[in-house]
Amino acid sequence: MSPLAQRVAAAVYQNAPRMLCFTCLATQQGLKEHDIRAVAMVLITRAGLGLVQRVCSLCQRTDEVLVSSTGAERSTSSRLST
Amino acid sequence: MNRAARREDEAPNRDLHRAHEPPRSARSSPRRMRRRPPVILIADDSIHTRELYAVYFQSRGFRVVTAHDGAAAIQVALDHEPDVIVIDLAMPQFDGITATQRIKGDARMSRARVILLTGYPEYAIRRGLLKAGVDRVLTKPCLPEELERHVNELRQPKGS
Numbered sequence: 001m002s003p004l005a006q007r008v009a010a011a012v013y014q015n016a017p018r019m020l021c022f023t024c025l026a027t028q029q030g031l032k033e034h035d036i037r038a039v040a041m042v043l044i045t046r047a048g049l050g051l052v053q054r055v056c057s058l059c060q061r062t063d064e065v066l067v068s069s070t071g072a073e074r075s076t077s078s079r080l081s082t
Numbered sequence: 083m084n085r086a087a088r089r090e091d092e093a094p095n096r097d098l099h100r101a102h103e104p105p106r107s108a109r110s111s112p113r114r115m116r117r118r119p120p121v122i123l124i125a126d127d128s129i130h131t132r133e134l135y136a137v138y139f140q141s142r143g144f145r146v147v148t149a150h151d152g153a154a155a156i157q158v159a160l161d162h163e164p165d166v167i168v169i170d171l172a173m174p175q176f177d178g179i180t181a182t183q184r185i186k187g188d189a190r191m192s193r194a195r196v197i198l199l200t201g202y203p204e205y206a207i208r209r210g211l212l213k214a215g216v217d218r219v220l221t222k223p224c225l226p227e228e229l230e231r232h233v234n235e236l237r238q239p240k241g242s
């Protein structure tokens with residue numbers, strides 16, 4: 001993986017259990033949103049991250065977010081249990 | 083060998099560079115009867131993205147050609163006449179829009195379907211991409227299964 005992909009993956013894991021939309025994740029990391037989107041698929045297919053629709057922990061908008069696989073399972077479980 | 087136009091599949095390329103062919107419109111029916119595999123061009127400056135999509139679409143029965151920048155995308159498209167072109171917006175040399183305009187400007191490629199991938203969610207609205215010859219705009223990240231669904235929809239004859 002590229003250094004950018006590794007950095008984004010690390011940020012997603014460090015943010016867990018919080019989930020940030022692409023816009024907020026880019027702002028938090030000082031990166032451009034389209035750069036994060038460009039590496040997202042590699043992270044999903046090769047780094048075990050997931051792509052789900054969730055409420056962003058910062059801006060509260062419902063949007064696609066990158067999550068660690070454990071975070072995605074936890075979030076799905078909590079949603080199903082409510 | 084043209085390094086800019088690296089083919090992902092190693093199948094014999096006898097049918098790739100066809101000399102003295104009739105126009106695409108005239109040969110569409112006979113070619114369909116021969117059931118040639120659909121050809122898809124993946125144009126993206128990320129080798130990871132190209133490889134991922136290439137492996138996936140090969141496994142789904144497509145013949146895949148790739149390009150790593152806008153100029154290569156134009157050349158590969160004209161050489162291989164893909165049925166569907168998946169092109170990244172932000173690429174070196176020419177961006178996806180310019181490359182699409184040049185590809186669609188060639189009479190042989192006027193019927194090719196183009197999917198533009200972008201990391202800029204609002205870009206389609208701002209730039210009027212459909213007028214440039216882009217058939218669909220998808221926001222990254224676009225998983226292979228989702229991309230295949232759009233590709234197959236575009237491959238359907240219009241009105242069906």
